[in-house]
Amino acid sequence: MFLRLLIMPSANARLLAIVLLFAGLSACSRFQCRTPDNQVYTLYRVGGQDQQLRVHVATFDEPGDEQYNQRTCEEVRDLEQATVERVPGYRYWCEKGYYRE
Numbered sequence: 001m002f003l004r005l006l007i008m009p010s011a012n013a014r015l016l017a018i019v020l021l022f023a024g025l026s027a028c029s030r031f032q033c034r035t036p037d038n039q040v041y042t043l044y045r046v047g048g049q050d051q052q053l054r055v056h057v058a059t060f061d062e063p064g065d066e067q068y069n070q071r072t073c074e075e076v077r078d079l080e081q082a083t084v085e086r087v088p089g090y091r092y093w094c095e096k097g098y099y100r101e
Helices: 002-007 011-030 064-084
Strands: 040-047 053-062 091-096
Touching: 002 011, 040 064, 064 091
Parallel strands: none
Antiparallel strands: 040 053, 040 091
């Protein structure tokens, strides 16, 4: 229905489609539409001067696919770790959930 409204020649129909689109986007941001924490993986690293500082690298939060998020995080972790393997003190790891300090 939404696409049909967008391609209709009527200016009113196009305006209605745009209003519906923004209403949907607004509702999602208003109600915190996001992937549940138990399906998300976040990539961190330590390295450099401060070994206690956790640095957020990336968040993998594809909706409804925890295994995909975990696998992707681990693949990126392995690639990043390989690029710094000769640099002492740098380490990458994945944790389940959204970024936490």
